[in-house]
Amino acid sequence: MKQRQQTRCALIRHGAYEQLKNVPSALQPFPLTEEGEKEVRHQARLFGEWLKESGNKLNPVVDSSSLLRAWQTASIYIEELNDFFVSEPVLTGYPELCERSVGAVANLPIAEIERLLALDPRFGVPPENWKSDSYYKLPFDGAESLIEAGQRVADHIAQWQNHVHDDEKMNDPQLIKLFVGHGASIRHAAFHLNVINFCDIKRLSMYYGHPVVFEFVKDKHSTKLFGDWKKRQIQEVPD
Template identity: 55%
Template sequence: MAALALIRHGAYEQLPNTPSALQPYPLTPDGMVQVACEARAFGQWLEQSGYQPEPEIHCSTLLRAWQTAGIYARELARFFPDRPQLRSFPALCERSVGAVANLSTDEIERIVDQDPRFESLPPGWKSASDFRLPFDGAESLLEAGERVAGHLRTLPVFSADRRVQLVIGHGASLRHASYHLNVIEFSDISRLSMFYGHPVVIEKQKRNWVRLYGNWKRRPTANDPTD
């Protein structure tokens, strides 16, 4: 397998106090600038390391991820062996909250409290890795991570050395996918996040994954994860 560059999308026009889930909004102007800067810095690493990006950039179907992929394709154009192509996959999306997508956390909790079939949501439900909302189509963070990890496992084995597959997705689901792939420990999920637009490049060497470039973002454990 080629090395994987796991990239969180840039800052976007996120609704306040609302799970990121399937929000359809674009990158902010500052987010576009930030992603371009991160892509250029990554290009310097490619030049120094001799790694070459695979010609297909994989991204989630959400606009912010697709825009981030497009900026990477533009900024790294000279490094691709062929003209880069963007491919969007639902499997790379953030954790779905199902039927209550794009509602505020207060509204979600109010709906649950009004439904006699459900118990009130537990404190910290947004950040609990194994918690799934009681609505059709909802996933837990661990389930979303397994979905993303499943996509990463399907990537073909490349014969060429020093190749890197760019994968643009969402912070929480990428972190949980990294746990399922044994890149990080379960305890790391709550204390790590991802910088906007910043690649974490990992490569499987023998039995272990090795981080080649980029850094995880440390965050207080009390914070709810956002994508």
């Protein structure tokens, strides 16, 4: 009988971190705050309770964004859920799972970015909501739009989905793969993966450190198995 092409993965936003004020999250290299670490640990333990009740296990290969806050979040998950991995867990950081990059103006304050745009005669005035506009891309080297960042994350997840069935050890419908990244790029990736609609990107956010688990069956819609999206406030920062 032909094997059902089915995968399960948990999308996890990093915990609260030492974020600079009025700076697009971009590639800020700062660590989790003490409270952020505690919240991630709490969320991991709640997830562990569900794993125990449901009988699900974890894929030992954990993928995180290469940014410190995501790597720390993934490390806490491995520590708290060590008994649920089917073998010794391995954590790898990937730039493909990072948040949207604003390129050459990364980690500059919003006011400074807008001042630089005004100083350069080649650039027009950005839309008022440029930080949350899914399709707007700053005209600086290395910048990308949110929708492009989401495609990058979605491609990483899809690549894993396309190869997981070739590995008999990993081809288990109750084996959950952990992907730890960033709120905005994960939401946009969820759109590309047909998990949410485009209109949901601005309506939804993610709780810090909280996993949202989906089951994907090829050529069918995904099913949410655990976790909840957060209703996003308009003033909330993208990451």
